[in-house]
Amino acid sequence: MTPPAPLDVHHLAELARARAELAPKLYAIVAETNSLRATWEALHHAGLFPEPVGRFYAAVRRYGVDGALDALFVPERLDAIRAFVDGPRAPQLPRVSVSTLANQFYCEMQVHLARSHSLRTENAELAAGAAGHAAFEAEAEEITPEEITRAITAGEPLELVEMPLVAELHGVRLVGRADRIHLEGRRARLVLEFKFSGRRELFPSHVVQVEAYGRMLDANGFNTDRLLHCVAVLPRGRKVTDGLAAQIAERALAAAGEGLSAVDTRPASAQPDPLAGLTTRRVDDEAFGLWVFRHHRARAERDLAWALQYWSGQRAPVGTGSRGKCKACPFNAATLCEAAKAPPDGRYAVKRTEGRYGVLHVVQPAVARR
Numbered sequence: 463m464t465p466p467a468p469l470d471v472h473h474l475a476e477l478a479r480a481r482a483e484l485a486p487k488l489y490a491i492v493a494e495t496n497s498l499r500a501t502w503e504a505l506h507h508a509g510l511f512p513e514p515v516g517r518f519y520a521a522v523r524r525y526g527v528d529g530a531l532d533a534l535f536v537p538e539r540l541d542a543i544r545a546f547v548d549g550p551r552a553p554q555l556p557r558v559s560v561s562t563l564a565n566q567f568y569c570e571m572q573v574h575l576a577r578s579h580s581l582r583t584e585n586a587e588l589a590a591g592a593a594g595h596a597a598f599e600a601e602a603e604e605i606t607p608e609e610i611t612r613a614i615t616a617g618e619p620l621e622l623v624e625m626p627l628v629a630e631l632h633g634v635r636l637v638g639r640a641d642r643i644h645l646e647g648r649r650a651r652l653v654l655e656f657k658f659s660g661r662r663e664l665f666p667s668h669v670v671q672v673e674a675y676g677r678m679l680d681a682n683g684f685n686t687d688r689l690l691h692c693v694a695v696l697p698r699g700r701k702v703t704d705g706l707a708a709q710i711a712e713r714a715l716a717a718a719g720e721g722l723s724a725v726d727t728r729p730a731s732a733q734p735d736p737l738a739g740l741t742t743r744r745v746d747d748e749a750f751g752l753w754v755f756r757h758h759r760a761r762a763e764r765d766l767a768w769a770l771q772y773w774s775g776q777r778a779p780v781g782t783g784s785r786g787k788c789k790a791c792p793f794n795a796a797t798l799c800e801a802a803k804a805p806p807d808g809r810y811a812v813k814r815t816e817g818r819y820g821v822l823h824v825v826q827p828a829v830a831r832r
């Protein structure tokens with residue numbers, strides 16, 4: 463293999479000039495996409511990142527978004543980058559992931575600030591969740607889209623793991639991956655979501671996440687009349703045993719079999735509370751806690767419509783009313799939130815670095831800085 467010719471000083475200077483001119487424009491375009499997947503799709507489509515999406519995620523994990531974008535600036539790609547940043551782009555629907563939408567029910571202002579500021583923080587809960595999900599996924603057998611279509615058409619029972627879902631709702635493209643979905647032909651029977659947490663508790667964001675999957679199944683032509691939602695909370699770091707997911711699904715179906723209403727008794731309010739008036743059955747086991755409830759289309763619709771109003775630009779972001787959340791909030795620690803209801807409690811230390819695209823706030827537990 464012939465080694466690449468070394469770049470001369472003239473070429474290096476030209477590359478630096480092009481980078482200084484084009485990189486801010488590229489970063490601004492990427493910042494508008496709201497999702498790494500959408501960023502990869504745009505770059506891939508423009509021929510700037512020909513590799514598969516997994517490679518892009520890996521680059522971002524390793525070098526950050528800035529580093530992954532910087533690596534695109536090689537002489538042979540400059541023309542394509544210029545065409546991409548200066549050329550017309552088809553208007554696209556805002557793209558929102560189900561997990562981001564669910565986070566709006568923790569604090570929408572956090573979601574908003576994360577879009578406009580670079581902030582990095584360690585989060586043990588998320589890391590534990592990712593590990594647990596990988597273990598569940600590893601148990602599943604590979605199945606092709608053709609096999610899925612054939613089973614659905616034949617009306618066969620099907621248990622799908624990490625099923626990708628997409629739906630256009632209220633002028634927004636909602637995307638997500640459900641942990642586990644049980645189907646019988648075009649009838650959706652069970653949406654099962656796993657949470658890895660030290661607190662065995664059902665949060666509004668959990669409810670919204672499964673409601674969204676139900677609504678997306680609905681939008682994709684599945685019958686959700688008898689759909690059950692199940693949120694299983696497992697302890698952080700717990701080793702996942704074979705068949706646990708199947709056991710959880712069985713317990714959920716059995717709990718629902720004892721009778722479970724879908725009545726919605728919630729009063730109407732500007733910001734809906736997904737937990738208010740929700741009828742659930744709770745099952746406690748040594749290994750997990752389960753909440754089972756029925757899909758209620760109107761309730762899901764109300765929660766989603768409120769959340770999506772923010773993404774379609776119909777209203778400004780709303781901050782939480784909880785002083786406790788504000789105290790523990792990394793955006794508050796970094797003095798980025800004007801809607802904070804309480805001062806930060808000093809659990810975090812903030813390091814600010816001037817990066818190529820603005821200030822990067824690194825928020826760490828205060829003890830880590832000593």
Ligand code: SF4
Nearest residue numbers: 569781788791799802
């Ligand atoms: S300080 Fe409070 S309102 Fe502001 S982003 Fe954080 S949690 Fe939300």
